Amino acid sequence: xxxxxxSFFCFLASVSVFAQKDSIVNYLEEVYVVADKRNxxxxxxxxxxxxxxxxxxxxxxxxxxLLRYNSPIVFKDFGNGGTSSARFRGTSASNTVVLWNGIxxxxxxxxxxxxxxxxxxxxxxxxxxxxxxxxQYGSGSIGGAVHLKDVLTFEPxxxxxxxxxxGSFNTTSxxxxxxxxxxxxxxKVAGVFNKSNNDYEYIDDRYTDEDxxxxxxxxxxxxxxxxxxxxxxxxxxxxxxxxxSTGYYGDRLFSNGLPNPSAGSERNEDFNQRNLLKWLxxxxxxTQLLNASFITQEYRYYADKDAGDFDFGKSQxxxxxxxxxxxxxxFWSLKYLMLIESTHGETNKIESKVRNAFSYGGxxxxxxxxxxxxxxxxxxxxxxxxxxxxxxxxxxxxxxGGCIWLKANVSANYRVPTYNEMYWPIAGNKDLIxxxxxxxxxxxxxxKYGFKLNATFFYIKIKDKIIxxxxxNSNLWTPVNLDAAVNKGAExxxxxxxxxxxxxxxxxxxxxCTIAKDSETKKQLPYAPIHLMNYTMEYGYKRVKxxxxxxxxxxVYTNRLALDFYSLAPVRxxxxxxxxxxxxxNKKTLVLGGKVNNFTNELYxxxxxxxxxxxxxxxxxxxxx
Amino acid sequence: xxxTKLIFKLFLFNLVLxxxxxxxxxxxxxxxxxxxxxxxxxSEGNFGDKDGSLSFVAGDYxxxxxxxxxxxxxxxxxGLVQSVAFDDENAYIILNDxxxxxxxxxxxxxxxxxxxxxxxxxxxxxxxxxxGYITNWGKGADETDDYIAVLDLxxxxxxxSSKIALDNGVERILAKDNKLYVxxxxxxxxNNIISVIDLVDNSVGEITVNDNxxxxxxxxxxxxxxxxxxxxxxxxxxxxxxxxxxTTSSISFVDVSTKTVFKSLEFSKNxxxxxxxxxxxxxxxxxxxxxxxxxxxxxxxxxxGLDVGDIYGMRAKNDKLYTLEYAFxxxxxxxxxDYETESDLYATAVGLGASKIYFN
Numbered sequence: 001x002x003x004x005x006x007s008f009f010c011f012l013a014s015v016s017v018f019a020q021k022d023s024i025v026n027y028l029e030e031v032y033v034v035a036d037k038r039n040x041x042x043x044x045x046x047x048x049x050x051x052x053x054x055x056x057x058x059x060x061x062x063x064x065x066l067l068r069y070n071s072p073i074v075f076k077d078f079g080n081g082g083t084s085s086a087r088f089r090g091t092s093a094s095n096t097v098v099l100w101n102g103i104x105x106x107x108x109x110x111x112x113x114x115x116x117x118x119x120x121x122x123x124x125x126x127x128x129x130x131x132x133x134x135x136q137y138g139s140g141s142i143g144g145a146v147h148l149k150d151v152l153t154f155e156p157x158x159x160x161x162x163x164x165x166x167g168s169f170n171t172t173s174x175x176x177x178x179x180x181x182x183x184x185x186x187x188k189v190a191g192v193f194n195k196s197n198n199d200y201e202y203i204d205d206r207y208t209d210e211d212x213x214x215x216x217x218x219x220x221x222x223x224x225x226x227x228x229x230x231x232x233x234x235x236x237x238x239x240x241x242x243x244x245s246t247g248y249y250g251d252r253l254f255s256n257g258l259p260n261p262s263a264g265s266e267r268n269e270d271f272n273q274r275n276l277l278k279w280l281x282x283x284x285x286x287t288q289l290l291n292a293s294f295i296t297q298e299y300r301y302y303a304d305k306d307a308g309d310f311d312f313g314k315s316q317x318x319x320x321x322x323x324x325x326x327x328x329x330x331f332w333s334l335k336y337l338m339l340i341e342s343t344h345g346e347t348n349k350i351e352s353k354v355r356n357a358f359s360y361g362g363x364x365x366x367x368x369x370x371x372x373x374x375x376x377x378x379x380x381x382x383x384x385x386x387x388x389x390x391x392x393x394x395x396x397x398x399x400x401g402g403c404i405w406l407k408a409n410v411s412a413n414y415r416v417p418t419y420n421e422m423y424w425p426i427a428g429n430k431d432l433i434x435x436x437x438x439x440x441x442x443x444x445x446x447x448k449y450g451f452k453l454n455a456t457f458f459y460i461k462i463k464d465k466i467i468x469x470x471x472x473n474s475n476l477w478t479p480v481n482l483d484a485a486v487n488k489g490a491e492x493x494x495x496x497x498x499x500x501x502x503x504x505x506x507x508x509x510x511x512x513c514t515i516a517k518d519s520e521t522k523k524q525l526p527y528a529p530i531h532l533m534n535y536t537m538e539y540g541y542k543r544v545k546x547x548x549x550x551x552x553x554x555x556v557y558t559n560r561l562a563l564d565f566y567s568l569a570p571v572r573x574x575x576x577x578x579x580x581x582x583x584x585x586n587k588k589t590l591v592l593g594g595k596v597n598n599f600t601n602e603l604y605x606x607x608x609x610x611x612x613x614x615x616x617x618x619x620x621x622x623x624x625x
Numbered sequence: 626x627x628x629t630k631l632i633f634k635l636f637l638f639n640l641v642l643x644x645x646x647x648x649x650x651x652x653x654x655x656x657x658x659x660x661x662x663x664x665x666x667x668s669e670g671n672f673g674d675k676d677g678s679l680s681f682v683a684g685d686y687x688x689x690x691x692x693x694x695x696x697x698x699x700x701x702x703x704g705l706v707q708s709v710a711f712d713d714e715n716a717y718i719i720l721n722d723x724x725x726x727x728x729x730x731x732x733x734x735x736x737x738x739x740x741x742x743x744x745x746x747x748x749x750x751x752x753x754x755x756x757g758y759i760t761n762w763g764k765g766a767d768e769t770d771d772y773i774a775v776l777d778l779x780x781x782x783x784x785x786s787s788k789i790a791l792d793n794g795v796e797r798i799l800a801k802d803n804k805l806y807v808x809x810x811x812x813x814x815x816n817n818i819i820s821v822i823d824l825v826d827n828s829v830g831e832i833t834v835n836d837n838x839x840x841x842x843x844x845x846x847x848x849x850x851x852x853x854x855x856x857x858x859x860x861x862x863x864x865x866x867x868x869x870x871x872t873t874s875s876i877s878f879v880d881v882s883t884k885t886v887f888k889s890l891e892f893s894k895n896x897x898x899x900x901x902x903x904x905x906x907x908x909x910x911x912x913x914x915x916x917x918x919x920x921x922x923x924x925x926x927x928x929x930g931l932d933v934g935d936i937y938g939m940r941a942k943n944d945k946l947y948t949l950e951y952a953f954x955x956x957x958x959x960x961x962x963d964y965e966t967e968s969d970l971y972a973t974a975v976g977l978g979a980s981k982i983y984f985n
Contacts (some may be wrong), residue, residue, distance in 0.1 A: 258726055
């Protein structure tokens with residue numbers, strides 16, 4: 001009894017959380033919550049969902065739809081394929097961090113990632129991590145993080161995958177991936193190509209053209225392609241070096257939506273290039289990891305696609321990320337972290353600006369038994385532009401009974417003002433200070449009889465939120481540190497798998513309830529649905545597999561007034577798919593698939609008067625060899 | 626195992642605690658068959674959010690109602706409501722950001738037609754002789770593509786061939802004696818002219834005034850009054866970004882027969898008049914949170930104004946002042962004030978970004 005008391009005390013007192021950046025995750029077949037690795041060095045509290053190619057091929061057209069049907073993230077996209085931003089737990093789009101192999105790739109200008117301007121189809125793993133983690137990822141990690149990972153393994157293997165899908169509106173999504181391991185070397189080469197006319201019919205019959213016919217999504221075409229190359233070299237078990245490189249080009253037109261689709265004339269181009277060199281070296285109880293990265297991003301925005309002139313934004317970021325871990329004793333381990341970052345950004349409206357940041361931190365992990373692990377971490381950033389608050393994280397995990405883990409975390413996180421917010425001509429506000437948050441979460445994780453359940457309660461208090469506000473007597477909008485908000489709620493993940501003879505059944509789903517209120521108005525924040533639910537249910541018999549995807553999002557307000565007039569109706573979308581394995585053996589799998597998206601032909605919106613597609617179809621081929 | 630149970634109880638308890646409650650409803654939900662003998666207010670909404678709206682307040686203030694068009698038609702207007710023009714039967718609701726005009730019954734607000742072709746960044750419309758004349762910016766950044774679109778009110782279609790090209794930054798438009806008068810506020814930049822279009826031969830003349838002419842009216846004696854707002858040169862510090870330096874702002878009087886400015890009441894240096902209304906021989910103008918009233922025969926600007934706070938729209942009629950609070954992140958407030966007694970007659974919340982007042 002005493003022991004239990006002591007360990008429970010330790011648990012409550014425990015601090016922090018720090019998932020290793022290179023944490024090894026089991027390569028599973030479906031969406032799942034990461035099972036705990038009890039041999040881990042650090043407590044891992046935040047809920048994580050991982051998915052891989054098997055999930056990707058169910059929603060291959062864009063990253064937004066992939067995550068919309070498989071994660072607890074809420075998206076706001078300007079019509080299918082349009083600009084798309086992500087929100088965790090009712091926080092803002094710039095509170096969501098996107099990491100590519102551990103490197104933050106949010107836009108320097110907006111502090112956000114447009115989830116329709118990158119492709120995730122060739123990622124080996126996508127990890128969705130709810131909850132703040134500025135300790136690990138720095139600025140912007142208030143709501144949660146989305147990780148894209150290329151996995152290089154040295155065990156001898158040759159895996160190739162080719163996927164191609166074609167469907168309504170002349171939409172095609174294709175990728176090719178090859179992963180090779182040869183003992184000393186590991187290589188990955190992948191390519192992706194997506195294209196669509198995207199001229200779907202607007203099925204909202206309240207808005208029609210002069211003849212009473214439906215409008216189409218005019219000016220919505222897109223094309224994008226990318227290539228990945230990664231190389232790993234294992235000099236020895238303790239000395240490995242990795243190089244990752246990727247390039248992406250996207251060319252989209254932005255549709256105007258209702259009531260006047262014919263007025264659409266905007267076009268946007270994206271050019272992204274990223275490189276990362278990673279060196280892992282272990283010596284005498286120490287493990288050191290060095291990341292050196294260089295990232296360039298550029299967009300070109302054409303208000304009129306037929307005119308030659310465009311607005312542009314360019315950025316280059318160079319960073320050096322170093323960590324050194326040391327196992328002190330059986331119970332204690334330490335880690336030191338350091339990050340040097342130099343960002344250079346400019347647009348045709350903002351002259352070239354350089355921002356330098358240096359941060360360092362430390363993490364202590366205490367693991368007295370296999371049933372308890374706790375971690376405390378602190379990180380301090382020095383930024384050339386402003387004072388940055390301290391990030392602190394304290395977390396603990398305690399095993400209760402045979403199959404239940406209880407997890408708790410408190411942390412302080414932040415988001416620094418972006419280039420646009422600070423430097424946009426006239427409107428930019430150089431007096432801005434970073435947004436900062438304090439959060440706590442308590443979760444239980446349970447795994448038994450094929451069930452996996454993860455329930456997390458969260459509480460986030462965000463202060464000095466940066467909000468763009470109109471300026472009186474002008475057409476100007478300017479960002480100010482204005483609002484405070486409290487977001488609380490519960491996040492639930494459930495999965496279940498069962499096989500009986502040749503029948504297989506699988507379910508995995510998310511539900512999140514978010515009460516996100518402006519501290520002043522006490523009203524629900526814009527674009528924060530109280531309820532979000534999605535699940536995939538799959539039934540397989542022999543070589544045939546059928547699946548249903550279901551998405552429900554409750555009504556959202558489109559501004560802070562929280563009135564019905566300024567709101568979007570609840571969304572319910574159902575997709576139905578079938579996969580038939582034509583050939584399946586140890587070496588090769590050839591699967592033909594078909595899918596009906598939105599088979600009930602429901603009208604739904606994620607932004608006002610920009611309808612999403614009605615019923616539409618796709619067929620695909622998925623060949624692994 | 627006791628701890629486990631406790632934790633689970635806490636878990637369930639928490640679920641109950643945060644189970645989600647409903648939002649509050651707006652207060653104004655009264656609707657009529659006909660919206661007449663009252664005040665129609667158009668609210669812009671936010672640019673790009675497509676959430677402009679119409680409100681109505683009964684003339685005797687017995688009720689007020691918001692978001693009317695959606696209530697009547699089950700659909701949204703779907704854009705930034707820049708302005709509304711009326712003829713005897715119809716309201717022509719001009720949506721700037723989506724380049725659309727929605728034609729609805731003036732009193733029931735039932736949708737009749739939607740006009741899109743031939744419009745680009747439409748601003749204001751005046752009706753003359755069975756035609757609607759609509760000022761259009763063209764592309765905002767292009768200073769050479771401004772024009773007047775001509776709408777045939779019988780067929781509700783734009784007559785492409787009648788399009789009248791004009792100098793940069795067209796704004797308000799009035800029709801009188803077979804002529805159109807257009808103020809050039811300057812669009813995204815600045816301008817300083819009034820265009821006069823002779824509808825007999827579509828010839829265009831220009832009258833130079835001070836910078837950024839916006840509101841225009843005809844006095845009872847037939848002169849054109851122009852509010853020149855002055856061009857902002859330097860903005861102050863955040864978060865208010867007040868205009869601290871500007872070119873000369875004035876209320877200018879134009880003799881339309883000679884096309885000359887015969888009187889110009891100029892504001893002090895860097896002081897700007899930004900909204901103007903005209904009623905029965907009197908000019909009401911708004912400058913730095915105050916509304917001043919002067920006679921159209923005045924030779925100098927007013928001395929004592931009425932403090933009305935931060936407003937975005939204003940109209941005067943029979944010495945009653947109707948003001949719309951500047952509000953793009955809140956509902957705007959309509960205030961009706963007796964100008965002489967300075968007493969508040971009525972106030973109510975209208976739409977987001979309310980900007981124009983019409984008597985219906």
